[in-house]
Amino acid sequence: MRVPQFLVKSFKPRWPVRSAGLNFALAYGSVFVLSAGLFLSFIWWNTTGQIERRVEVAVQVDAHDLAQRAQRGGMAGLVRAIQDRLDHNVEDDALYLLVGPTGRRYAGNLPGWPTAVSGTDHFYELAIQRDSFRTRAKMHAYILPGGCGLIVGRDIHGRELVRHVLMDTLIWAWIMVSLLAAGGALVMRGIFRQVVGSIARTTAAVARGDLSRRMPLTGNETDSISQTVNEMLERIDRLMDGVRQVSNAIAHDLRTPITRARARLEEASVTATSEQALRSAVDRAVVDLDHVTSIFEALLRIAQLEAGTRRAAFTDLEVPPLLEGLAELYEASAEEASLRLKLRVDAVRPVHGDRHLLQQALANLLDNAIKFAPSGTDVVMHAGMVGNDVFIAVMDAGPGMSPDDMARASERFFRAEAARHTPGSGLGLSLVQAVVALHNGRMVLQDRKPGLGVTLYIPSLGGELVREGSIV
Amino acid sequence: MRILLVEDDVTVRAFVLKGLREAGHVVDEADNGKDGLFLAVSESYDVLILDRMLPGGIDGVRILETLRVQNNATPVLLLSALADVDDRVAGLKAGGDDYVTKPFAFSELMARVEALGRRGRSEVVPQTRLTVADLEMDLLARTVKRGGEKIDLQPREFRLLEFLVRHAGQVVTRTMLLERVWDYHFDPQTNVIDVHVSRLRQKVDKPFDHALIHTIRNAGYILRAD
Known part of the structure; x- marks a missing residue:
């Protein structure tokens, strides 16, 4: 049976805290508190365990020793040994009781055989009455050869006290650690918020239109994010600049021929006196409109190329035939202009x-x-290899370009001073730049003094070099 | 020639219609894809001029595809405001014979329509010799003679002349020459084609007393016998 989607969704346990900063802080705090708790518990368990074991070992060693004395010195020796020990017991924590087979008390500081102590196989821990105060004791009973009963024990009141103090200390320590953890978590959250906040503030400012803002680089791990965001902003800025520049340029470069055509037509319509005059005005207007087209x-083609999606017609190409075809096409034009086109x-x-x-x-x-x-x-058109790139250079001996002009040469509608009065739209190099960029290549302009060299570098396919003779 | 024009824009349609009729062609018109398809299927034309974008769900490419599925091989010229090379390729793949982008000069359209009409008739038999007036071209031996005198031509010049001769009596535009003779699909800023034609004239026309290749202002070139 299929369960409706919304039910499945609602049954999924969901963590109620959405804030990343808070979650971060909570995770930090709980890890801190949990590890501190584990650590302190271990200390407590280990310390109290040690104390217990030390008591047990002391009692067993003592009993073993006494049993040997009994063997060597008989009952009297044993009584003396117990008495001796009690006299020398500075801490006053040793407990002994020696009774005869009949239950008669021979030696020791215990008032009588505790009723709870019935076996000899394990330690007993019980409350006892000593002189005038009650205390707790840990003791072990032994049956000596001859039927005598021996109890060796220790007053563990002091140790209990130590245990309590230790327990209290550890609990307080844990509480302190928890408070520290909570404080630390708040600090972490603050840092987190600050990091996110600085990114958010910058991006918000950018979203509001202030494209000049950049993320501050602080030298920590968030720099990689900041750097990426900055690069993104840089690109957006450039694109925006491009759009602005293009719209300005369109406004100017398209309006001018349109205005000219309009003026010609309007003037002809008002003032033309002959059909001949009217016709020539119309013809010139058509030329202006063709220029607009x-x-x-x-522009459309450049935009399309820059979008980078026009790779459908990409194939593996041999460069030499392509250049030879173009050289053949342009050789006639070059000759017409009294130039030599060399390939x-x-x-x-x-x-x-x-x-x-x-x-x-x-x-x-x-x-x-x-x-x-x-x-x-x-x-001169020259092609060759530089590293892994195929370069194709077109070099002339014309007026060249100033370094400032070169930097702007691939901008749409940019025309160098020398070109201002020649026909053209200022889009030629923009298109070349876009084509080269689409091929993952680059365009380099250089001043050849005199003349301009434009070199296109296009990554080559690995493979055999095509040997091609020089053609002039 | 009998021509069908399917174009939804009234001004463009009237402009093309008038021009074609003035050139002596019989032209039918339709302003939407449905009527256009009906006419194209039921009548017989020498050339179809189809706008790519048409109202009513059936566009130029759909008409074209329908005709080609029915083995109708009438030459088709597509008109389109989409200048993208990919669109051009798509149009030609669908079975189109030529592609003109808007805005266009009427002379360009006219030249292409006439070239298509000519092709519909003449490409039945492959020719090995072409003759116009006293000019003879031997396509197998790749030789050219005028008035019995041999003319030496570069391979590209030969192809250029061949194209002009095949379209003798028709205007061919610079763009047509660039596309058909050189197989380039871009718009050169300089007068590359003019220079090549002028070189050809030096060899084919200059030594003789009357010229075969003529310049048509605002349009292109024509090779004719008169």
Whole structure:
């Protein structure tokens, strides 16, 4: 039979305390109290046990000794020995009684044979009357050869006292320990709360929009959490920055061509005097709108690449044919611009990647190089291996970039001063950066004085190096 | 050609319809997937233009899949606002023959529709020789002659010329050339295709008294005999 789910749930015993800090403190306290209790109990049990055993051993040794005296010196010797012992017993805790077979008392300090002592096989512990006070005693009875009865015992009143004092001390100690444990638990809870609280305060501040806050690093174990949270915040901050920057850029870079198109159309509609003028205004507006579309497409593509989900088309790729195809495509454009496009391919391993995206990224780099290189110079595309990475560099002898510009080059819509007046959207390198990042690679810009070198590093697949001759 | 256009946006539909009719084609229209599927199944067309996103539960890809299941091989051009490469691949996998993303220039759409219509008719017999006016291409020997004079072409130039000749009399756009001749699917910033066409012209047209390859403004190129 199936039991309804909610019943199963309600029957499960549940710990009522939800607060992690309190649970932590409770666990700490109970472990402390429990271990202290065990420890003290052991001390008590061991100490009292020792005392008991010492009494028993003393009694047995004494009795054994007396029995030997009886054997050697007879009854009189025994009586003398007992008397002797009683006289020399400074602590006044020894108890003896020697009776004859008829029950006559020969020696000892006990008033008479206690009725409770009936056997000789074990110790008896009982209350007795000594002189004027009652006390407790532990004793053992022996039957001597000849029928005499001997009782050897010890007054254990003092030991009982010690036991009580010890018991009291231990109980008090345990109470103290418990109080300490409770205090410690509260302190632990406080520390716990403080740690959690500092994380919570920072994250709450971040949640409210203050992205500049970071977790303080204190040098303890919580640093690993703090560090992770800080890295997370760093990334969120960067992403937010990206979004802000992109929305600003969109506002500017898309509004401008839209505004231009709108102005052209409006002006033409009001002032155009001939069909020819109207047509040319419309044509130019269409060009502006096409520009808007291409920006949109590039932005969407970059966003999609940065989301990192576009790996469906990844295959194992040979780099040389890909570069040769592109070089062949761009060689004509380079020649048109009076440039020489040179391709150098060293032995490279295959990479795992998306052919079309890599083609697009490299096409962007070649477009840029051809756009900026002064006529008569070389544009070089060079591929090879660095460690485990395949590098593909595109180098030109153009105006290059300042270090500040390089740092910002992959930002969306960023355009270096030198590029400000050439056609383009400022998205080319952002796309390259996104493509490379999707391939777990990196893009490095370097100033070649003169000229710019853009190098893409892409992790290679392990395997044989493909020997490829240099092609110029 | 007889063309079916299935597109739900009124402005885009009117724009495409007018352009196709002006070019001399007979065009039927539908504004939803259900009517579109009905027309596509019951009538015979040379080319279908299907919007990917259509109201009424049946979208362009569903129409396409239904037709292909019924062994209807009419060339299909998909129109879509989804520019993603994956969407393009999905559309082509479903049996589409070409894919144009919105917004598009009408000249691009027109060129692609004409190319599809041509393919529907001409690819029955594999050709080994192509001829336009005094230009002859031998596809087996990979040789080109014009007016009996041999022209030396690089392999890529040969493929470019072959594509133009196969589509003689039709406008082919730069994007079409990049896709079909080079198999690249990106939008180059510079005029890479123009430069290649201009090189081809140097060899094919320059030494002769009349040109075969013409530039069509705002559209692309055309190779024709006149």
